[in-house]
Amino acid sequence: MNLLYWLDPWEFSPTVVIALLVPAILFVRGARRAKVSAARRISFWFGLVALYVALHTRLDYFFEHEFFMHRAQHLVLHHLGPFFIALSYPGAALRAGIPFSWRQRFVRPALATPVVRKLLDVVMHPVVAVTLFVGLIYFWLMSPIHFVAMLDWRLYRVMNWSMVIDGLLFWWLVLDPRPAPPARLSPGKRVLVVIAAIPPQIILGAFIFFTPHELYPIYSICGRAFTWLSPMRDQQIGGLLLWIPGSMMSVIGALLALRHWMRLSARGRLRGERRAKAAQALTRTAAAPAGGDR
Template sequence: MNPLYWLDPWEPSPTVVIAVIVTAVLFVRGKRHARVSLARQISFWFGLGALYVALHTRLDYFFEHEFFMHRAQHLVLHHLGPFFIALAYPGAALRAGIPFMWRQRFVRPMLNARPVRAMLDVVMHPVVAVTLFVGLIYFWLLSPIHFIAMLDWRLYRVMNWSMVIDGLLFWWLVLDPRPAPPARLAPGKRVLVVIAAIPPQIVLGAFIFFTSHELYPVYSICGRAFTWLSPMRDQQIGGLLLWIPGSMMSVIGALIALRHWMRLSARGRLKRAQGTRKPTRAAHQHDVQHT
């Protein structure tokens, strides 16, 4: 079988294609003006490529017809893809990729608009960020909601896009390498935020794994992609994917946030209760390069 067969979308979506192409073009244009290391470029392209594969390839058929494949898809959409994009710190490159006139006329006024700033203040609040990150997983895995979402293609796409957008917001908040300000959260709070997201994922994954009856009959009703896999085994594998890899991604995120905290502390870039140490020129240039 031709490997390109798997890149053929199961259900074509112009929205996915446009979003991916625009993001890629902005990054390519912007990295000419903003310093982006090779490691950060690889991280960005891996994350963007992972999102495209999970949203717009032949694999989508399996995501719709096996619960554990669906959980693998959301692991990529909510954790893996956004994680690697945020790890690349692409904000400066993406901004630089926008034509200067557009930035002045459209982007800056939009970001400075009071409703937009108020909305970002709400969704980027640490309590709200954790609640949304975990709450969306719980919401879409409620049996009645999940049943409808897997049958209605419009709600199915809303579900997937909500996971992508929330994942980007959460990991962008947690993996920000800068001190606060300009970052929204102090480095210590970033570590606490991502740690707080771990226990609820473990609890839900364990609940799905140990439940003795079928929670998601929609896959049996619509037909399963792997007929050799029993519904309960499918459900158990899906629970494990949420329980172990999902939680491990959060642990890795906490370790990276802790590393940023230690780096900023060593460079004297953290606010202190009694006075602050003036940052060195080298430390300032290091932080600028990571914005």
């Protein structure tokens, strides 16, 4: 077996192909016009390829037949892939990749509609963002819901895509390198948001790891890919993947958000610092004539 064998989809999905091909084309077109560094390009392509591997390769068979493989898949879909895409900050390149006439006629009017603006305001609210990010993990790992999701291919795809979309929204919010505004959150709030997502992941991962009975019998019922791995060991590894790597990704995100905060502060681009500088400038301007009269 070679690499191409494993990259071959277990079940072909035109939705996955289109959803990943469109941003790839837009990024290639836009990166020629926008200034995108080599590091940002590598980050974007790594994240996009990671999503493809987790969604549309032969590995999907193992994701469906081992709990720890399923957790590895969601670690990529919810954390790793969206994290690196957001880290590349591809917004300018993606916009530049859209033909100007399309942006004027379709994109801007769509984004300016009250429904879209209100929806973005809701899902990008810090409390909602954390609740969705952690809540989706808990929701899909509830035993009855997980049982049905792994049996129904439609619900299985909804589960996977919900993790991808939520991961992109969350990490885009947290890793935004700009000051607020135009960013939705101030740098300090970005740090707090990602830190708030750490304890619930640790608690759930530890719960799965230490539970003495099988929580997800669906894998035993449908047949396991690795017959040499016991159900409890499989469950423990899956709990550890949520407990340690998942939490560590959030720690790294917090450190990067803190780095953006310090960088913006050093450059005097925070809102409070801008106001203080403006007030100082006004004070100097007002004092200058009086000093001249004396």
